[in-house]
Amino acid sequence: MTSKVSTFVLAFALAVWATSANAQMARYPITGTAQYQIGNGLPIPIAVPAIAVDGAGVRQPISGADPRPMQISAAQLNHPGTPFNIGVFLANPNVFQVNTGVIIDFPNQVATFAAGGRTGAATVSFCDGDVVTANGNPGCVSAGGGVNASINDVMRCTATANQFGGPARAATGGFADVAIRAGAAAPCDFATNPGCQVVFALATPAGTGAQGAPFGVVVATQGNAPANGVFQIRVAANGVITYITPTGLGAPGIPNPATSAGGPWTTGMLTVSVTQNAGSTNEVFVLSGSDARVNGLGSISLVSGAISNRTLTAPNANRGWLNITVGQQAPTLGTWGIAALALLLAGAATMKIRKSAVA
Secondary structure, eight states: OHHHHHHHHHHHHHHHHHTSGGGSEEEEOEEEEEEEEEOSSSOOOEEEEBOOBTTBSEEEESSSSSSOOEEEOTTOEEEOOOOEEEEOTTTOTTEEEEEEEEEEEEOSSOEEEBTTOSOSOSEEEEETTEEEOTTOSTTOBOOSOOTTTTSBEEEEEEOSSSOOEEOOOOEEEEEEEEEEEOSSOSSOOTTTOTTOEEEEEEEBOOSBOSTTSOTTOEEEEBOOOOSSOEEEEEEOTTSOEEEEOSSOOSOOOOOOOEEEEEOOEESSEEEEEEOSOTTSSOEEEEEEOEEOOBTTBEEEEEEEEEEEEETTTOOEEEEEEEEEEEOOOOOOOHHHHHHHHHHHHHHHHHHHHHHHHHO
């Protein structure tokens, strides 16, 4: 008798749960990409395709006004870190190429984006070490003694509607091997120009990236020096290395540690500006997000940024894009289906109790 009563109570509790607030969030599939780019002189574009882990991309309320908040499960967007070369000499005369094998898992934990999730005033200007009042200190030379206080930098978030967004960071790993010019400028040919030399600086990403972090979060990366890092090379006009001597010239590589300060994701407008970069030009980027979802479905684009300073290759203005499309919810039993099943279970349990009493 006791077990049958327990079955009835469990079924009744399931029916109550199915119609409660706990069932008002639903899972929705997503497609899209995240992309990150470090400066202009060291562009490392990394497309991160969205793949559903555990069968779902985002959780959203099943009803309510737009823009609906969303939760993105951990590691929904992944980049395996397949190595590839990027020639950067045309943008940065101090660097031939970057060989990147950066690993990205976004987000590193459950990320929540919502209206007002990008906290702060409608316009927030951030210099490394300072959060400045709206449009204040336009030159934004940091007076707060931040880790990059010696550079002229600014990140400015300007709300275009409801400041939809919030902080969300990626787990990072892998490497970025920077080939820094040590001799003649490109294009140069080892066969005719023995002065065409390169020194390698190996960068190891921090375990968690700076982009998407709340304002003021600082990330430091190690600058490990390869033991044998100077070589004679041939390069293409854009800096991509086409030939490298099998044996180095006996000199070690050099470390290139970096510090970066990030900012949150937003559907608003973001300005990221850094001067004194190694390309001898200012890096000023203005990018905007948008939210075209209707009843939670459709496309949404969020942007974020970071300011970095590197010992060898100088400061950079960095930015990121998160472009995803929320699709129709996969067919499921649904809230009312769960409730109906629970009531049927409760009814079956009641009938068993009655039969037992008659017997």
